[in-house]
Amino acid sequence: xxxxxxxxxxxxxxxxxxxxxxxxxxxxxxxxxxxxxxxxxxxxxxxxxxxxxxxxxxxxxxxxxxxxxxxxxxxxxxxxxxxxxxxxxxxxxxxxxxxxxxxxxxxxxxxxxxxxxxxxxxxxxxxxxxxxxxxxxxxxxxxxxxxxxxxxxxxxxxxxxxxxxxxxxxxxxxxxxxxxxxxxxxxxxxxxxxxxxxxxxxxxxxxxxxxxxxxxxxxxxxxxxxxxxxxxxxxxxxxxxxxxxxxxxxxxxxxxxxxxxxxxxxxxxxxxxxxxxxxxxxxxxxxxxxxxxxxxxxxxxxxxxxxxxxxxxxxxxxxxxxxxxxxxxxxxxxxxxxxxxxxxxxxxxxxxxxxxxxxxxxxxxxxxxxxxxxxxxxxxxxxxxxxxxxxxxxxxxx
Ligand code: SF4
Numbered sequence: 569x570x571x572x573x574x575x576x577x578x579x580x581x582x583x584x585x586x587x588x589x590x591x592x593x594x595x596x597x598x599x600x601x602x603x604x605x606x607x608x609x610x611x612x613x614x615x616x617x618x619x620x621x622x623x624x625x626x627x628x629x630x631x632x633x634x635x636x637x638x639x640x641x642x643x644x645x646x647x648x649x650x651x652x653x654x655x656x657x658x659x660x661x662x663x664x665x666x667x668x669x670x671x672x673x674x675x676x677x678x679x680x681x682x683x684x685x686x687x688x689x690x691x692x693x694x695x696x697x698x699x700x701x702x703x704x705x706x707x708x709x710x711x712x713x714x715x716x717x718x719x720x721x722x723x724x725x726x727x728x729x730x731x732x733x734x735x736x737x738x739x740x741x742x743x744x745x746x747x748x749x750x751x752x753x754x755x756x757x758x759x760x761x762x763x764x765x766x767x768x769x770x771x772x773x774x775x776x777x778x779x780x781x782x783x784x785x786x787x788x789x790x791x792x793x794x795x796x797x798x799x800x801x802x803x804x805x806x807x808x809x810x811x812x813x814x815x816x817x818x819x820x821x822x823x824x825x826x827x828x829x830x831x832x833x834x835x836x837x838x839x840x841x842x843x844x845x846x847x848x849x850x851x852x853x854x855x856x857x858x859x860x861x862x863x864x865x866x867x868x869x870x871x872x873x874x875x876x877x878x879x880x881x882x883x884x885x886x887x888x889x890x891x892x893x894x895x896x897x898x899x900x901x902x903x904x905x906x907x908x909x910x911x912x913x914x915x916x917x918x919x920x921x922x923x924x925x926x927x928x929x930x931x932x933x934x935x936x937x938x939x940x941x942x943x944x945x946x947x948x949x950x951x952x953x954x955x956x957x958x959x960x961x962x963x964x965x966x
Contacts, residue, residue: 588753592752598724599718599722600639600726601726603704603725603783604643605699606643606647606902607882608728610623611886620895620901621898621901626774626778627776644787645782647786650674651803653932658869659811669868670870673698676737677733678850679944687946695941695942696942703725714927728754728759729884738752757886787909787911788908789913794880797826797846811840824846829847846872849875850872880902881898
């Protein structure tokens with residue numbers, strides 16, 4: 569056979585997916601829906617001359633409708649769903665004292681890094697699919713058959729992501745049901761901006777529109793997924809209230825915010841001290857994982873995002889040219905969206921509550937596992953192309 573050298577995260581060769589999306593929008597056989605990640609809404613405006621951090625959610629939804637998407641949905645919806653699954657998985661592991669620290673699993677570049685560099689710890693990442701993938705699974709296996717009465721294979725899911733690695737993630741064949749992948753194609757924030765320009769849409773004069781429902785409803789906890797520390801803060805809001813059965817006096821876990829590469833905090837949940845760590849960049853993740861490997865880690869939860877600062881600084885966003893003021897402004901945009909929402913905890917999202925009632929049953933239950941969870945692979949052995957011959961080598965030797 570022939571070996572083709574490819575970048576495993578998609579980060580080295582950025583595939584242009586715009587033609588694929590135009591093709592999908594131009595055919596009649598499939599119902600085409602789009603989902604948009606939280607980080608996109610505070611950066612897209614930069615491509616049209618707006619300040620970094622400007623919240624363009626309403627105009628973005630209008631633009632997506634004008635491009636021809638039948639349903640414009642929100643990855644935030646499935647970010648809330650991720651929290652319910654991940655918080656229950658964490659509490660389950662904590663109770664048993666097993667498979668700790670739990671590692672977040674939203675970032676495909678990070679998951680790929682664990683699979684290649686720490687194959688002995690494949691029991692540690694949360695088994696939760698990322699919000700992008702959970703979204704596709706629910707859109708195709710719940711919304712399609714139960715809400716609009718079509719087959720999962722007749723629904724086509726496009727995602728708009730701040731990320732280049734998400735393109736690779738949606739091609740992982742275990743992320744789907746039989747032959748039907750959860751997500752069909754992923755484009756970046758920059759690609760969406762190009763499509764809007766190609767279509768001749770005047771972005772700045774668009775009216776503000778709302779996401780379609782029910783997969784467009786979300787809490788503020790979902791918005792902050794786009795920034796370093798946000799996934800952990802969202803999970804803490806839910807885990808705290810589930811364990812204590814008390815309402816959080818203050819949902820802002822400011823200890824886990826900010827742009828430092830490694831942050832840590834200890835949170836008292838009814839007498840149980842939970843030690844949390846947030847690493848952004850893979851270099852920082854390696855430092856934290858080496859402590860786990862040496863047995864010197866005190867953490868119960870570790871959040872990792874491969875991009876320094878989190879998804880707001882993703883490789884698919886408008887270029888920030890290393891200017892971290894831009895990244896901070898985007899983070900502020902997300903925290904402002906969260907602060908101004910009434911609904912700020914994932915477990916209080918009524919659309920998520922209804923989804924469990926009608927379809928999923930319990931968080932971490934059987935149906936949830938079938939559609940929302942995944943497994944990981946030892947990728948420490950990779951193929952090396954050597955004079956046209958494939959030789960299997962340890963990556964560390966490469
Ligand atoms: Fe993608 Fe970066 Fe976000 Fe990871 S942190 S999901 S690589 S944008």
